[in-house]
Amino acid sequence: MLCDSCKEREAVINLTQVEHDSKVTLHLCEQCAQAKGVETGVAVLKSPLGGFITAMGKGATSVLPTTDGLRCSSCGGTLKDFRDSGRLGCAQCYEAFDAHLRDLLRRLHGSSQHVGERYVVPGDVDTDPRRQLLDLREQLRRAVENENFELAAELRDRIRVLE
Amino acid sequence: MIDLSLLPDGGMSWLDASGPKGSIVLSTRIRLARNLQGYAFSQRARDGDRSAVLTRVEEAVAASDHLSGAVTFRLDQLERADRQLLHERHLVSKELAGLDREARPRPGAALLVRGPVGVMVNEEDHLRLHGMRSGFALEEAYVDLEAADADLGRLLPFAFHPEFGYLTSCPTNAGTGLRASVLIHLPGLVLTKEIGKVLQGLSQVGLTFRGLYGEGSEVVGNFFQLSNQTTLGKSEEELLDHLGKIVRQVIEYEEQAREVLLRDHEAIIADKIWRAFGTLKFARSISFEETMNLLSGVRLGAGLNLIPGLSVYTLNKLLIFTQPAHLAALEGRSTGDPELPTVRATYVRRVLEAEAG
Numbered sequence A: 001m002l003c004d005s006c007k008e009r010e011a012v013i014n015l016t017q018v019e020h021d022s023k024v025t026l027h028l029c030e031q032c033a034q035a036k037g038v039e040t041g042v043a044v045l046k047s048p049l050g051g052f053i054t055a056m057g058k059g060a061t062s063v064l065p066t067t068d069g070l071r072c073s074s075c076g077g078t079l080k081d082f083r084d085s086g087r088l089g090c091a092q093c094y095e096a097f098d099a100h101l102r103d104l105l106r107r108l109h110g111s112s113q114h115v116g117e118r119y120v121v122p123g124d125v126d127t128d129p130r131r132q133l134l135d136l137r138e139q140l141r142r143a144v145e146n147e148n149f150e151l152a153a154e155l156r157d158r159i160r161v162l163e
Numbered sequence B: 001m002i003d004l005s006l007l008p009d010g011g012m013s014w015l016d017a018s019g020p021k022g023s024i025v026l027s028t029r030i031r032l033a034r035n036l037q038g039y040a041f042s043q044r045a046r047d048g049d050r051s052a053v054l055t056r057v058e059e060a061v062a063a064s065d066h067l068s069g070a071v072t073f074r075l076d077q078l079e080r081a082d083r084q085l086l087h088e089r090h091l092v093s094k095e096l097a098g099l100d101r102e103a104r105p106r107p108g109a110a111l112l113v114r115g116p117v118g119v120m121v122n123e124e125d126h127l128r129l130h131g132m133r134s135g136f137a138l139e140e141a142y143v144d145l146e147a148a149d150a151d152l153g154r155l156l157p158f159a160f161h162p163e164f165g166y167l168t169s170c171p172t173n174a175g176t177g178l179r180a181s182v183l184i185h186l187p188g189l190v191l192t193k194e195i196g197k198v199l200q201g202l203s204q205v206g207l208t209f210r211g212l213y214g215e216g217s218e219v220v221g222n223f224f225q226l227s228n229q230t231t232l233g234k235s236e237e238e239l240l241d242h243l244g245k246i247v248r249q250v251i252e253y254e255e256q257a258r259e260v261l262l263r264d265h266e267a268i269i270a271d272k273i274w275r276a277f278g279t280l281k282f283a284r285s286i287s288f289e290e291t292m293n294l295l296s297g298v299r300l301g302a303g304l305n306l307i308p309g310l311s312v313y314t315l316n317k318l319l320i321f322t323q324p325a326h327l328a329a330l331e332g333r334s335t336g337d338p339e340l341p342t343v344r345a346t347y348v349r350r351v352l353e354a355e356a357g
């Protein structure tokens, strides 16, 4: 649908207003919506990273060398995959692409330093019996998957004791 | 057909209008994005890993203090109408419900709910915990959520980085993983044409707005969802405080706008509101979109005490049950039934007549 205002560009936001006796829906392009004083947030909605990823890729606005081929050894995803999809493949991608992501996070959030709640991963020595049980069950599933039946039997015994 | 009575409160308590500022703010919703160590993020993960993630989440939920006894909905096993129903109740995103495509959601896509807290599994992130409250209630919504998050964080290893915080599939959510949204009705600001300025102001203070159904949805019926734009570099409390402060200001602007309308244009406003009410009450065929827009006018009338004897609860109920999947379920129709607009008009009339007594 074309923009109701300029009739030139594709309409990307529908602004519905009740005027007089009827509701009026304006279909606006991003430029016209902004001109009317509505911050559309469309760029953000369409691709959560908007122009950031493109800017990263162009290299002109980024001081970082183009390293599209950079690959995360954990999930196999590349920096190019991320630029295409806007989604990272796994948590290790944050390590693999860390310089790029730090730069991007600063531009997105104004900072790359988390100051919220500090999370501590439950450790191996954690004595919470509930967690031990969940861990054992997970190990058991993996043992069965790998057809390590000896280990599986041992794990089953330990699970039975905890249960 | 799924049995929604399985949900402890039918998933409706957040719309009961009992919360603070209930006539202007419909609901408050906060979500936390979390991922498990050792698995690719949901979109890149193989089906087997997605199922393994769901199993681990289900086990942890069953062992937790705050979520044990939660009801599980496996979205890959639900018919489209049921998935749409859960989406219309704001319990799952359009994406997780797979409403944009023909194919069913992939294995592992699930929703676990207990009370005001829900967990979407294998959406963009492995876990999306959300808490909903009626009215304007950021603190209360966060208390519920924080307890559930702490619980699960002790039982599952979340992906966390000392510098970047909680790691998420999309870097726009990294850090706290927290997005808080307030669903607010702003007809006064729209009618006085102040809304553009207000929305523009929001982006300058780091907030963003969306339509009734969240990301990518359009603004209809003057319902806006206001939420924080950034998630990193500020603590959870700072993010909530900031949003709360701005929303209080927006509520104040809306109240002022309504006063101005009443003072300077009462006859025009009253006419608009009663026409909206009249159409709702006497229409014989009506679309959901038109229903929303008319409800917007009537809701303003109830808020200004121009329409006596009409509760905000009734209006909220209409807002939920005139949605296609809800109406179809209620009246034993299919969501594609061409008679749905007629059925909707009848339903609206019945509810309004019952309310009038």
Ligand SMILES: [Zn+2]
Pocket (backbone or CB within 6 Å): A003, A004, A005, A006, A007, A008, A009, A028, A029, A030, A031, A032, A033
């Ligand atoms: Zn235009």
Ligand SMILES: [Zn+2]
Pocket (backbone or CB within 6 Å): A072, A073, A074, A075, A076, A077, A088, A089, A090, A091, A092, A093, A094
């Ligand atoms: Zn990776």
